[in-house]
Amino acid sequence: MDAERLLSLFKRTSHSCSQLAFPTIASSCRWIQNKNSEFCAPLTSFDWNKDDPSLLGTACIDTTCTIWDVNAQQAKTQIIAHDKEVYDIGEAENWRGILLQYHRGRSFEKGYWGLSMIAARQQSVAWRCLIAIH
Amino acid sequence: MAWNQRTDMSNRFRIALGSYIEEYNNKIRIIERIHSSTSSANGDGSLQRVMEFDHPYPATKIMWCPDREPVSPQRDLLATTGDYLRIWNVNSGEAKLEALLNNVRKLGKGDGT
Numbered sequence: 001m002d003a004e005r006l007l008s009l010f011k012r013t014s015h016s017c018s019q020l021a022f023p024t025i026a027s028s029c030r031w032i033q034n035k036n037s038e039f040c041a042p043l044t045s046f047d048w049n050k051d052d053p054s055l056l057g058t059a060c061i062d063t064t065c066t067i068w069d070v071n072a073q074q075a076k077t078q079i080i081a082h083d084k085e086v087y088d089i090g091e092a093e094n095w096r097g098i099l100l101q102y103h104r105g106r107s108f109e110k111g112y113w114g115l116s117m118i119a120a121r122q123q124s125v126a127w128r129c130l131i132a133i134h
Numbered sequence: 135m136a137w138n139q140r141t142d143m144s145n146r147f148r149i150a151l152g153s154y155i156e157e158y159n160n161k162i163r164i165i166e167r168i169h170s171s172t173s174s175a176n177g178d179g180s181l182q183r184v185m186e187f188d189h190p191y192p193a194t195k196i197m198w199c200p201d202r203e204p205v206s207p208q209r210d211l212l213a214t215t216g217d218y219l220r221i222w223n224v225n226s227g228e229a230k231l232e233a234l235l236n237n238v239r240k241l242g243k244g245d246g247t
Contacts, residue, residue: 043217043218044194045194045195048199050200053199053200053201056213056219060237060239073232075235075237075240078239078240
């Protein structure tokens with residue numbers, strides 16, 4: 001998925017489809033600041049757990065990654081992955097590890113990848129390690 | 135685009151496709167290879183659209199449920215992301231929305247790090 005185009009659509013539709021109340025890019029900063037925001041930012045990608053298909057993780061423009069319980073239809077864990085938009089997510093070991101793409105870059109040179117180890121099965125999220133490749 | 139994951143189906147050649155138009159009229163399409171009576175054993179057959187349903191905001195990703203065999207034959211799940219996370223049940227020739235999950239940000243800046 002081309003992140004630039006996703007953002008562009010996001011920006012344009014905020015004006016043309018007011019009933020859907022998509023905020024603009026500028027206001028996306030508000031979601032980052034305002035935890036009580038009623039807006040939801042678009043989800044950029046997700047990954048479905050192969051060993052336990054009840055678990056699914058999504059990556060979001062609002063900098064969060066959420067692990068969902070598909071059967072219970074509710075969020076299980078949410079983490080702030082970075083201070084930038086998260087563009088991709090990959091699951092490892094039942095969500096004990098996730099690989100995230102943070103930055104808006106399209107290549108490794110421009111992009112920014114991080115490996116975040118989280119304890120997604122626990123209520124509180126603990127970072128095990130954070131590796132950033134600039 | 136996503137390939138079928140199930141191994142228990144007689145017709146395993148199945149793909150889910152999402153359109154990407156920068157408007158609110160996007161679709162999800164499911165394509166299967168249909169074997170005709172004249173097709174040979176080497177797997178020839180035509181590709182046919184077996185289902186199409188609306189997904190107004192373009193799907194940023196599509197995945198079939200990674201279950202090799204479904205827990206119940208009535209559950210044949212497909213997930214999409216875009217404005218929401220949606221779980222679809224595409225059993226019996228129609229797509230039924232099983233769940234519409236809204237990614238509400240619950241954490242403040244600095245939490246969880």
